[in-house]
Amino acid sequence: MHTERFDFLVIGSGLAGLTYALKASQFGRVCVLTKGEVTESNTSWAQGGIAAAVGEADSWELHERDTLIAGAGLCDENAVRHLVQHAPEAIRWLIQLGAQFDFSGSDLALGREGGHSRNRIVHHADATGAEVERAMVAATRSNSNIVVFQHAFVTKLLTSGGRCIGATAEIDGLGPKVFEARAVLLATGGCGRMYQHTTNPRVATADGIALALDLGANVQNMEFMQFHPTTLYHPQMRSFLISEALRGAGGTLRNHIGRRFMYDYDPRLELAPRDVVARAVEEEMKKHGTWCVYLDMTHLKRETLTHEFPMIYEKLKQIGLEMEKEWIPVVPAQHYSCGGVVTDLEGRTSIPGLYAAGEVASTGVHGANRLASNSLLEALVFAVAAADASKNDQFAAISIVASDPVHCISEAESIRLRRALQRTMTANVGIVRSLDGLRDTLGVVNGIIEEYDSLPSSPYSQHPLETRNLLIAARSVVEGALHRKSNIGLHFNQDLVT
Numbered sequence: 001m002h003t004e005r006f007d008f009l010v011i012g013s014g015l016a017g018l019t020y021a022l023k024a025s026q027f028g029r030v031c032v033l034t035k036g037e038v039t040e041s042n043t044s045w046a047q048g049g050i051a052a053a054v055g056e057a058d059s060w061e062l063h064e065r066d067t068l069i070a071g072a073g074l075c076d077e078n079a080v081r082h083l084v085q086h087a088p089e090a091i092r093w094l095i096q097l098g099a100q101f102d103f104s105g106s107d108l109a110l111g112r113e114g115g116h117s118r119n120r121i122v123h124h125a126d127a128t129g130a131e132v133e134r135a136m137v138a139a140t141r142s143n144s145n146i147v148v149f150q151h152a153f154v155t156k157l158l159t160s161g162g163r164c165i166g167a168t169a170e171i172d173g174l175g176p177k178v179f180e181a182r183a184v185l186l187a188t189g190g191c192g193r194m195y196q197h198t199t200n201p202r203v204a205t206a207d208g209i210a211l212a213l214d215l216g217a218n219v220q221n222m223e224f225m226q227f228h229p230t231t232l233y234h235p236q237m238r239s240f241l242i243s244e245a246l247r248g249a250g251g252t253l254r255n256h257i258g259r260r261f262m263y264d265y266d267p268r269l270e271l272a273p274r275d276v277v278a279r280a281v282e283e284e285m286k287k288h289g290t291w292c293v294y295l296d297m298t299h300l301k302r303e304t305l306t307h308e309f310p311m312i313y314e315k316l317k318q319i320g321l322e323m324e325k326e327w328i329p330v331v332p333a334q335h336y337s338c339g340g341v342v343t344d345l346e347g348r349t350s351i352p353g354l355y356a357a358g359e360v361a362s363t364g365v366h367g368a369n370r371l372a373s374n375s376l377l378e379a380l381v382f383a384v385a386a387a388d389a390s391k392n393d394q395f396a397a398i399s400i401v402a403s404d405p406v407h408c409i410s411e412a413e414s415i416r417l418r419r420a421l422q423r424t425m426t427a428n429v430g431i432v433r434s435l436d437g438l439r440d441t442l443g444v445v446n447g448i449i450e451e452y453d454s455l456p457s458s459p460y461s462q463h464p465l466e467t468r469n470l471l472i473a474a475r476s477v478v479e480g481a482l483h484r485k486s487n488i489g490l491h492f493n494q495d496l497v498t
């Protein structure tokens, strides 16, 4: 198999991957492998923004306090401090790179989201992720030290003497290839596609989690799966995100008879942390036997809504819904994985030579529940640290031996198995869990993995390998949920007393 040699290998092209690539390109040649188009990532879909204490009435101490409260006592305090102290610098870097954020006069316009005690969300209307990704991709394309392979699916991480030294990948049109590097960064994003309803794009198939587990890397907190309280409930546009920024702008949640039900659940009302609001929405729907609740934005005029939330306004108009006149039907959907591959403050995993940043990583910042708009920030801050830490890594002294090809099944079987996985995860590993449901799902997931492994081999195709990655990561989610003996943050098991 043909081997390519770079100083740094990056797997994934969202904000974490491209930040690392741009920073590491100062120290050597970088290769980015991305399984779709370079712009296809969770980053591009982010609506809300990036949290940073840049306002006059704000401070990193307040941002730190809000992050720790949302994380329900399970955050790594050093990681949180590192995050919030580096936030303003990260925003300045993005602006230098050409990202356009909204301004109010000469100051950044700052939005508000749940769990924040101040307005501190730096944003580009309601399409911040797309704008940030645009700036990152432009900077990457004009950097001669970075090579991007699109439609390049990583099938295995390679090790020698316990050190990660590269990866094998299948590249559309080129076939299998080996990539060797001094350091490898996992920046593969989330795992939302293990559920039936998710705000994540189709590429969010837990690839980095499965690759890391295959090497025996430490993975933690996978049971802390964040469900966004407000995604559109509509047959043609199910799971379209209705940003928390709308609640930050005064949106209220109502049940089918118009009652503002958050009064019954939390004094912080619609701006309580996301786990609290999502559980309240779920409870309210169960209590009344309804399919959804409603987000009421009718206190704002059309001009304000189209100015502040142009993308959401336009999407809703396409289904005949005018936000200034009608309530938006909403339901919770999977949104973000707070757990992941364990890293230190410099993005190092437990495997030498292997780094992780962004949603795939567990830096300790999110604890049991992520504070809104801390995810793009985490991707930025920890990718910068990882690039700096990996600059001194050296090539291993050995040459790479090609590994066995991975077992691939047919796409038809893969679709069937993935649907079975999504059904059981949605039924039993959602916002409210039970012991029986979790045990049942663990059995189902293990059974599907066995079935996958026993099915006849088919030629290489991406869908089955993604399905296997989802299965491996789902097993971690369920095992984590079964091991967690108290209800905290995003983990709620109705059979536990606390």
Ligand code: SIN
Pocket: 046, 047, 048, 049, 242, 243, 244, 245, 336, 371, 372, 373, 374, 375
């Ligand atoms: C949103 O816009 O509601 C999502 C922001 C986030 O997930 O942090």
